[in-house]
Amino acid sequence: MQAKGNALKQGFIRCHDCGYLVKTVSQLSSCPRCDSHLHARHPHSLQRTTALLLSSFLLYIPANIFPIMIVNQFGAGEPNTIAGGIVELIDSGMIPIGLLVLVASILVPSSKLIGISLLLLCAHFRWQVNARRWTRMYRVIAFVGRWSMLDIFMISILVDLVNFSGIQIIAGPAATAFAAVVILTMFAAENFDPRLLWDNQQNL
Amino acid sequence: MNPITAYEACPECDLLLNSVLPKIGEKAHCPRCGLRLSRPSKQSVERTFALSIAGFILFFPANLLPMVGITIMGNANTGLLFSGVVALFNDGMVVVAIVVFLASILFPLVHIVLSLLISGHLYFNRSNCYLAHWMRWMHHLDEWVMLEVYMLSIIVACVKLMSLAQLKFGWGLYAFIALIIITTLLTSGLDNELFWQRIEQLRNRNNNAS
Numbered sequence: 001m002q003a004k005g006n007a008l009k010q011g012f013i014r015c016h017d018c019g020y021l022v023k024t025v026s027q028l029s030s031c032p033r034c035d036s037h038l039h040a041r042h043p044h045s046l047q048r049t050t051a052l053l054l055s056s057f058l059l060y061i062p063a064n065i066f067p068i069m070i071v072n073q074f075g076a077g078e079p080n081t082i083a084g085g086i087v088e089l090i091d092s093g094m095i096p097i098g099l100l101v102l103v104a105s106i107l108v109p110s111s112k113l114i115g116i117s118l119l120l121l122c123a124h125f126r127w128q129v130n131a132r133r134w135t136r137m138y139r140v141i142a143f144v145g146r147w148s149m150l151d152i153f154m155i156s157i158l159v160d161l162v163n164f165s166g167i168q169i170i171a172g173p174a175a176t177a178f179a180a181v182v183i184l185t186m187f188a189a190e191n192f193d194p195r196l197l198w199d200n201q202q203n204l
Numbered sequence: 205m206n207p208i209t210a211y212e213a214c215p216e217c218d219l220l221l222n223s224v225l226p227k228i229g230e231k232a233h234c235p236r237c238g239l240r241l242s243r244p245s246k247q248s249v250e251r252t253f254a255l256s257i258a259g260f261i262l263f264f265p266a267n268l269l270p271m272v273g274i275t276i277m278g279n280a281n282t283g284l285l286f287s288g289v290v291a292l293f294n295d296g297m298v299v300v301a302i303v304v305f306l307a308s309i310l311f312p313l314v315h316i317v318l319s320l321l322i323s324g325h326l327y328f329n330r331s332n333c334y335l336a337h338w339m340r341w342m343h344h345l346d347e348w349v350m351l352e353v354y355m356l357s358i359i360v361a362c363v364k365l366m367s368l369a370q371l372k373f374g375w376g377l378y379a380f381i382a383l384i385i386i387t388t389l390l391t392s393g394l395d396n397e398l399f400w401q402r403i404e405q406l407r408n409r410n411n412n413a414s
Contacts (some may be wrong), residue, residue: 007213007220014213017340018400021211033404034336089364097363100356135216135237149307149350154358154364156288156304159295159367161272164279171297179300186347195218198237 006198013040038130042193046124053116059177060113067172069155081162081174082106082151083109088180103177104150112148112185115141119192135194142189148182214239215334225397248395249402253327256320259386263313266383271374272362274369284376285354307350312387315349315366319344321391322399331406339399346391351384 007014015038022028022038031038038169041046067079080088082105089098092113119138122129155171162169212223217237225244226232232241245251270282285308292301318338325332362371 005213005220007218010220011231012211012213012220014215014218016215017343018336019212019215019397020400033400034340036340052350092367097360101360104356118284130323131217132237139239141218141358142280146347146350147356149353150357150360152300153288153304153350153354154361156292156300157272158281158364159357159363160283160288160291161274161281161361162276162369163291164276166279167276167368171292171295171300173390175297175300179303183303190347194216194237198217198219 007042008199013038016042041199042191043055045191045193045196046120048191049116049120049188052184052191053113053120056181056184056188057113059181060109063174063177063181066174066177068174068178069158069172071162071171072168072200074171078082078124079172082178101150104147107182108148109178109185110145112141112145112189116185116188116192119194119197123192123196123200128201131197131201137186138189138192138194138197145182145186149179152179152182207361212241214241222311242395243399244395244398245393248393248398249323249326251393252319252390253323255386255390256316256323258385259316259390260320260406262383262386265379267309269379270374271376271380272358272364273372273374275372276369279367282374285380293360307348308354311345312383315342315345316387316390318345321404328364329353329406331410334410335403335406340402343396349385349387351380355381355384383384 007021008024013020013024013116014021015034015036017036018031018034020031020033022031024040028038030036056112064082067082068082069080069084071078086098086106089101115137119134119141121127122134152175155169157177158169159171210223212221213219214221214234214237216239217234219234219236221234221241226242226294228244228246231243233239236240267285270284273280273282273326275281286305289301289305289309292304318341322335322338322342324330325335365371
C-alpha cells in the first residue's frame with residue numbers, strides 16, 4: 001500500500017456511502033455506483049454538529065436534575081435521579097453493576113459532550129495537533145455513544161415488569177431529556193467530519 | 205481495472221491509497237490514521253445469506269415469547285420486548301417509547317430483512333434496481349440497531365430486581381441472545397467493498413443485456 005497524500009488535493013472525492021472514488025473534474029453530483037449525493041466533506045459539518053451539541057448541552061441539565069424513574073411503594077413515591085440510582089446500586093453492594101451504569105449513563109455522555117466540543121474547537125480554530133490521536137478520540141466517541149441507551153432500555157424493562165398494586169415503577173421526566181441527549185450526541189458525532197482535522201494540518 | 209478503482213481513500217483522514225485487497229483473514233489499516241479499511245471474510249455473500257435467514261427466523265420467538273418473569277409477594281408478571289414499549293407509552297413517555305421501539309424492534313427487523321434481500325439477490329445473481337438503495341439504508345441503520353445494549357440493560361434490570369423479587373427467564377430471552385450473536389456475526393462478516401462490486405457487476409450485466 002502506497003500513500004499518495006490527501007485525496008481531495010489530488011482531485012478525488014470519496015463517496016460517503018459506498019467508498020467509490022470520483023474525479024473532481026467530472027463534476028458529478030451523485031455517485032455513479034450507489035447514486036448517493038457526492039460531497040467532498042460532510043455538508044455544513046461544523047454548523048450542524050455545533051447546533052446538535054448545544055441542544056444536547058441544554059437537555060443534559062434536566063436529564064440530571066429531574067427524576068428518571070419513580071418507585072411507588074404502597075402509595076409513597078420515591079423519585080430516583082440518574083446519580084441516585086447509581087448510589088443506590090453501590091450502597092446495596094452491587095459494585096460492578098453500579099460502576100457499569102456509572103460509566104454508561106454519566107461518564108460516557110459527559111465525556112462525549114466535552115470531546116465533541118474539543119473536536120469542534122480544534123477543527124474551527126485550525127489547531128496544529130497530532131491528528132492521528134484526535135481521530136482516534138473521534139472514533140472512540142462515535143463508538144461508545146449508543147451504550148448510553150442502557151439506562152433508557154432499563155427503564156422500559158422495569159416500568160413493564162414492576163407494575164403491581166403494591167409496588168410500581170414509573171418513568172420520570174428526565175427519561176425523555178436523557179434519551180434526547182443520547183440521540184442528539186449520536187447525530188452530532190455522525191455529522192462531524194474527522195477529515196477536517198487533517199485538512200487543517202500544515203505539516204503533512 | 206478501471207483507473208479510478210486502482211485507488212481508494214481513507215474515510216476518516218482522506219489519504220489517497222493504492223487499492224490493495226488483503227488476503228482472507230488479514231486486515232488493511234490506514235497508514236496515516238490507523239483506521240481499519242477492510243477485512244475480507246470467507247464466502248461473505250453465502251454467510252450473510254445464511255445468517256440473515258437464521259436471524260429472520262429467530263426474530264419472531266425473541267419478540268413473541270416472554271423474556272423475563274418476576275414474582276413479588278405472590279403476584280406474577282412477564283415482560284416482552286414490545287410490552288416495555290407499551291408500558292412507557294401508557295406512562296405518557298411517548299418519545300422514549302418510540303425510541304425504544306425503533307432501536308430494539310423496528311430497526312433490527314429492517315436491518316435483517318435488508319441484508320436478507322441483498323444477500324439473497326447476490327447469492328442467486330439476480331439484479332434489482334433497488335439493491336443500491338437497500339445497501340445504503342442498511343449502512344445507515346447499522347449504528348441504530350441496539351440489541352446488545354438492550355441485553356446489557358436486561359442484566360442490569362435483573363440485578364436491580366434480584367433483592368425484591370423472584371426472577372424466571374423465558375425462552376424469549378434465549379432466542380434474543382441467539383439473535384444478538386447472529387446480528388453481531390452478520391455485521392462483522394459483511395464485506396462492504398465486495399457487496400458493492402457485486403451490485404455494480406449485476407447492474408452492468410443487466411444494462412448490457414437490455
